[in-house]
Amino acid sequence: MSNAQEHIDKLNQEAENQTEVATPADIPEGKAEAIRTKEGDPVRRVVVDRQACIGAQSCVVVADGLFKMDDKNLAYIDDPNAYDEDMMLMAAQSCPVLAIHLYDKEGKKIFPEV
Numbered sequence: 827m828s829n830a831q832e833h834i835d836k837l838n839q840e841a842e843n844q845t846e847v848a849t850p851a852d853i854p855e856g857k858a859e860a861i862r863t864k865e866g867d868p869v870r871r872v873v874v875d876r877q878a879c880i881g882a883q884s885c886v887v888v889a890d891g892l893f894k895m896d897d898k899n900l901a902y903i904d905d906p907n908a909y910d911e912d913m914m915l916m917a918a919q920s921c922p923v924l925a926i927h928l929y930d931k932e933g934k935k936i937f938p939e940v
């Protein structure tokens with residue numbers, strides 16, 4: 827198993843095990859998700875829909891360190907706390923297929939707007 831996959835599995839597991847941030851009902855399968863712990867930041871859960879990701883890499887260009895590409899050219903979350911809310915939103919907005927989903931503490935979707 828690649829290091830990227832191990833990292834994805836670890837962050838997915840941490841996100842599933844935590845109890846502080848509500849779990850939304852619409853988390854995609856084939857996800858890479860992570861919980862943010864930045865104080866005062868409304869974005870608490872970041873999810874990459876890896877089945878939707880087309881490897882365009884704009885998320886990595888905007889927020890390198892928060893997102894990375896694996897050896898299948900799919901994005902995953904490296905460090906969910908690497909950037910502030912604005913950069914996080916910009917990275918999500920840059921995704922041509924809207925594969926990056928942002929949620930607040932109550933599990934309400936912040937982006938993309940529904």
Ligand code: SF4
Nearest residue numbers: 879880882883885921
């Ligand atoms: S911008 Fe979207 S499609 Fe491109 S790598 Fe990131 S998540 Fe995947």
